[in-house]
Amino acid sequence: MKPTKSTERTRLKVVLPGDTVSLEVTTPGITLGPGLIQAGEFITCTKAGVLVCSGSTYWIETDQKRYIPETGEHVVGRISGKGGEFYRVDVGSAHQAILPFLAFENATKKNRPNFNIGDLIYARVSLANKDMDPELQCFNPTNNKAEGFGKLEGGMVLKCSLRYCQRLLTQETDICKLLGQKLQFELSIGMNGRVWLSSDTIKHISLVYNALKQAETLNNNECKTLVSKLVV
């Protein structure tokens, strides 16, 4: 989870595929993110959304539902199969991801994780290449610690748009903070449009689920009224 403050980003304008962006290609250190390509001396857009700038990095924020894996992103996945040395994980992308048995904290050939098909996991994308199946790992590669990655027990999963996940992560929306003032719950936000949530009782789980689902198209003031209406 990269803590990026929402204030650092500036939303420039609404763009559509084929629009040319007036950026100087020759500007040193300019980085083009998803949705922007260089065509000759111009930079054109390939997606519909809002052009965002953060420092010298530019990208297009879209309201996409389909996940395209990217190295370093955190995802919530479902174990869908088991191979000789890896699990197959469904993360919602075009291909099933691979989670090797050795990609866990303290894993050895003998000490291997034990998952069943249908189990939920929280993992980090360790390899994303368009010509290969994406690979996952369940530890932080800088210190080899699990740090919250691994099996997700209980709770339930909310499917939403990719942008909503980003907004929840960057706390651009206050819904988590507002809910947290009233009750206790746990969230694992995947960048793949899946949010796992859990709480002490089933009643609270469904409450948090409904609140998060409804807050997708609400601003902070509306979130406040929503939370006060849902939680007494």
Next chain:
Amino acid sequence: MSIADTYRIITVLLTLISLMSRQELIGPQGLRQDGRRANELRKIKCKPSVLSQADGSAYIEQGNTKCLAAVYGPRETRQKAQVIHNKANINVEISLAPFSMPQERKKRSKSDRRLLEIASAVKQTFEPIIMTSLFARSQIDIYLQILQFDGGTIQICINAATLALIDAGIPMQEYVCACSAGCHENHILLDLNNTEEMADTPELTVALLPKSGKFTLLQMDSRLHVDKLEPVMNLAALGCKEIYETLDETVRENVKDLFQKSSPY
């Protein structure tokens, strides 16, 4: 009444019937049957994001022709044989709702030859535009459903698919607009409806990239005098640009609306 009289009456009736069945497409005031001028488009209404299950969807109306599009993907290919190792496979399926035509009650299957032909035209239109090389070994499904039929099937399918692909966030170099034009007794008509298509008017469908002005599709099933080809093509291209302005406005408004709704303030 003599036999000759009866015969005369019958002949008059027959000529009348034949005159009625061969309707005039353009009236004396230069207006068409539905009240449009020769170079006028039908009214367009469109709305992106109408289905919550699909990755992208759109609904579009051009006059009385109505179409619904749903896009799924990039996702895993259905069959191993469909895998293309260096780019995504685009799969287009068109179906005609059984209630889409009043006169025809024949059931059309998905493998109907005419629909397959339209599907392959749509596929060919989008193949060079979608950046398929970004999604190797996967598949992009475009499902099109004609809800009401009144001519211009190819053009409405292309326009609906464009909107749905934009909604799905699939990277495209530019977006495509399609429009048809035809020629009837020295009049060049834009955006033919079903009656005009049925009157054996040669119809040319054009798909255009409005920003760069490139053509991606030119399709005609009948014969047209070569002198007429250029004006017909030019008029269709003008129609495309007009459609583009409508679509552009709707999509821009939709994106703006979406981001306003979800802004923190």
